[in-house]
Amino acid sequence: MKNLKWGFIGCGEVTEKKSGPAFGEVNGSSVVAVMSRSAQKARDYAERHGVARWYTDATQLIDDPEVNAVYVATPPSSHATFAIMAMKAGKPVYVEKPLAASYDDCARINHISEQTGVPCFVAYYRRYLPYFQRVKQIVEQGVIGRVINVQVRFAVPPRELDYAHPERLPWRLQPDIAGGGYFYDLAPHQLDLLQNMFGVILEAQGICANRGGLYEAEDSVSAAFRFENGLPGSGSWCFVAHESAREDSIQLIGESGSLRFSVFDYAPIVLHTSEGTQHIEVPNPLYVQFPLIKNVIEHLQGISVCTCTSVSATPVNWALDRILGKF
Numbered sequence: 552m553k554n555l556k557w558g559f560i561g562c563g564e565v566t567e568k569k570s571g572p573a574f575g576e577v578n579g580s581s582v583v584a585v586m587s588r589s590a591q592k593a594r595d596y597a598e599r600h601g602v603a604r605w606y607t608d609a610t611q612l613i614d615d616p617e618v619n620a621v622y623v624a625t626p627p628s629s630h631a632t633f634a635i636m637a638m639k640a641g642k643p644v645y646v647e648k649p650l651a652a653s654y655d656d657c658a659r660i661n662h663i664s665e666q667t668g669v670p671c672f673v674a675y676y677r678r679y680l681p682y683f684q685r686v687k688q689i690v691e692q693g694v695i696g697r698v699i700n701v702q703v704r705f706a707v708p709p710r711e712l713d714y715a716h717p718e719r720l721p722w723r724l725q726p727d728i729a730g731g732g733y734f735y736d737l738a739p740h741q742l743d744l745l746q747n748m749f750g751v752i753l754e755a756q757g758i759c760a761n762r763g764g765l766y767e768a769e770d771s772v773s774a775a776f777r778f779e780n781g782l783p784g785s786g787s788w789c790f791v792a793h794e795s796a797r798e799d800s801i802q803l804i805g806e807s808g809s810l811r812f813s814v815f816d817y818a819p820i821v822l823h824t825s826e827g828t829q830h831i832e833v834p835n836p837l838y839v840q841f842p843l844i845k846n847v848i849e850h851l852q853g854i855s856v857c858t859c860t861s862v863s864a865t866p867v868n869w870a871l872d873r874i875l876g877k878f
Contacts, residue, residue, distance in 0.1 A: 552852060554580075556619050557582045557621070561624035622645045649867060673864035682820070685820060698805050707799075713766060746866055749782050752779075
């Protein structure tokens with residue numbers, strides 16, 4: 552497949568800068584159609600980004616003969632439906648993270664991908680960013696020795712939207728759409744990065760609570776987990792914290808030092824060893840999904856191999872569902 556002609560199902564905020572423009576930055580790739588349930592939104596996006604056609608029906612976009620690859624950029628509850636529709640039509644899929652709103656839906660996607668032979672990729676783009684590539688390099692080079700413990704800490708104050716009436720809450724706080732609350736939206740990036748470094752999580756359990764009372768979804772989560780290599784880890788997430796408690800960090804404790812980095816703020820990586828403390832700054836590209844999207848496109852063109860597939864993404868949902876007690 553030398554020329555990729557993408558159709559976007561969903562044209563929300565993530566497609567404006569994080570991902571959308573990147574599809575046109577790679578040789579042999581272009582966006583030819585977009586879809587939104589809102590005609591005004593679809594038309595506006597198409598006009599602003601120079602996309603030839605727009606739809607309000609996902610089936611029409613998938614059936615468009617000019618579209619030969621599909622980007623699913625909708626909330627998680629519809630990922631499985633649209634990904635399966637596209638794969639059954641013989642069109643490769645790139646799906647926003649998390650892969651789906653549940654582990655069971657991930658398994659359905661993998662089954663259809665295997666059955667049809669059509670690949671499905673997932674937007675865990677942080678694996679490919681220079682910032683996190685540097686983190687992984689430090690670990691693999693043994694700079695901090697054998698890693699013996701992992702600690703995830705994340706705390707943020709409520710957003711203004713979190714105080715809205717239940718009927719106007721953002722979709723990320725509606726478990727039937729998102730899979731859970733903010734934990735199901737943000738923790739996937741953290742867990743995917745860690746599994747990419749240390750292997751699949753084979754054990755996970757959690758305690759979830761709603762302490763702020765702003766919405767029904769969990770707003771505080773504590774978890775313990777173990778990777779396939781035996782490495783233990785723990786995590787704490789609070790989405791109703793006081794500003795003074797704001798934190799975005801993962802600490803890797805090694806036998807010869809420690810490494811601390813952020814996942815969303817891209818604060819300088821902090822490396823502690825017997826030689827002292829280093830603060831390492833690593834810039835990321837303008838379009839943060841570009842490195843992964845380029846790899847996906849080149850995979851479909853037969854130039855390289857992309858390992859960020861639905862199969863590799865599914866263990867994240869398994870861990871999320873275990874931590875939230877969804878099994």
